Amino acid sequence: MYEIRNLRLSFPDMAHKPLFGAPPQIEILKGLSFDIPKGVVLGIVGGSGSGKSTLGRAMLRLLEPSSGTIRFDGTDITHLSEPELRPLRRRFQMIFQDPMSSLNPRRQVHGLIAGPLRLHGMEDVTGRVSRALDMVGLPQNFATRYPHELSGGQRQRVGIARALALEPDFILADEIVSGLDVSSQAQVLNLLSQLVDELRMTLAFISHDLSVIRRLCTRVLVLHHGKIVEQAETAALFDAPAADYTRELLAAIPLPDPYQEWA
Numbered sequence: 001m002y003e004i005r006n007l008r009l010s011f012p013d014m015a016h017k018p019l020f021g022a023p024p025q026i027e028i029l030k031g032l033s034f035d036i037p038k039g040v041v042l043g044i045v046g047g048s049g050s051g052k053s054t055l056g057r058a059m060l061r062l063l064e065p066s067s068g069t070i071r072f073d074g075t076d077i078t079h080l081s082e083p084e085l086r087p088l089r090r091r092f093q094m095i096f097q098d099p100m101s102s103l104n105p106r107r108q109v110h111g112l113i114a115g116p117l118r119l120h121g122m123e124d125v126t127g128r129v130s131r132a133l134d135m136v137g138l139p140q141n142f143a144t145r146y147p148h149e150l151s152g153g154q155r156q157r158v159g160i161a162r163a164l165a166l167e168p169d170f171i172l173a174d175e176i177v178s179g180l181d182v183s184s185q186a187q188v189l190n191l192l193s194q195l196v197d198e199l200r201m202t203l204a205f206i207s208h209d210l211s212v213i214r215r216l217c218t219r220v221l222v223l224h225h226g227k228i229v230e231q232a233e234t235a236a237l238f239d240a241p242a243a244d245y246t247r248e249l250l251a252a253i254p255l256p257d258p259y260q261e262w263a
Contacts, residue, residue: 001036001038001040001072001073001169002035002059002170002204003035003069003070003071004033004034004059004068004071005033005068005069006032006068006069007029007031007033007058007069008029008031008032009027009028009058009065010025010026010027011025012024012025027066028226029051029065030225031227032068032226032227033228034221034228036170036204039201040202040203040218041201041203041216041217041218041219042204042218043204043234044056044204044206044223045206045221045249046223047208050224052207052208053175053206055223056094056172056174056204056206059172060092060094061077061080064078065078065079072170089120090116090120090122090167090168091168091170092170092171093168093172094163094171094172094173095159095160095172095174095176096174096176097174098179099147099152099155099176100147103147103155103158105148108143108144108145108146109142109144109145110143110144112158113128113129113132113133113162114126114129116162116165116166117129117165117166122166129165130143132161132162132165135164136164136195137157138158152180153183156177156180156184157188157191160176160191160192164195169202170203171202171204172203172204172206173192173204174206175207175208177189177212178208189216192205193216196216210238210249210253211253213234214234217234218233219231219234220232220233222243222245222249229243229245230243230246
């Protein structure tokens with residue numbers, strides 16, 4: 001599904017720009033290589049500033065890499081222009097961290113889900129919206145509600161429904177439970193776990209919290225300062241972490257382990 005090879009991405013350091021000439025570059029992603037096969041749920045974990053969100057946006061080509069290659073389902077998308085990417089956009093979708101800021105407050109839930117469907121020329125828009133609401137466990141009458149009328153967990157379900165309605169091949173979820181209370185976190189994670197089983201989704205789940213990763217993911221990639229320090233099957237990583245940084249992250253998981261509460 002995804003093949004990432006020697007991926008590097010830099011941003012200009014405007015704080016240290018000289019009076020004349022180009023600013024120096026800050027390298028955020030430093031030669032990352034990994035695969036996400038079809039049907040795998042990959043957890044991308046690391047502390048603040050590790051490059052997790054930058055990696056996710058590069059994978060979806062919301063950012064263009066400085067070098068390296070990104071292949072999606074066999075197609076090299078590393079440097080495709082936006083017109084060239086447009087036919088592929090439906091096939092990889094993103095669920096955002098803050099559902100309130102990612103949902104237009106002036107549109108009802110039906111419009112929020114239907115908009116991308118119409119943009120991509122998909123048929124039976126009303127039917128697809130209805131099925132998407134069913135998949136995320138929201139009543140059909142929620143279609144006429146506005147985002148401010150929903151709880152945080154309900155808004156995040158709308159974000160999930162919006163992505164699922166397009167029937168994508170791949171979904172990136174970026175810290176989607178970090179802003180929710182514990183009860184809503186558990187509900188959203190249980191929903192995603194159910195959808196992964198039912199739809200055999202290919203998913204990348206970005207989080208700073210290994211207890212969340214353990215609940216949902218089949219494989220884990222650990223980032224630190226823009227580098228991969230470890231990648232392994234979830235059970236192997238938790239049973240015998242190879243990297244010191246991974247052991248530090250595991251030691252920081254609060255007790256009692258939330259995994260036990262959600263299981």
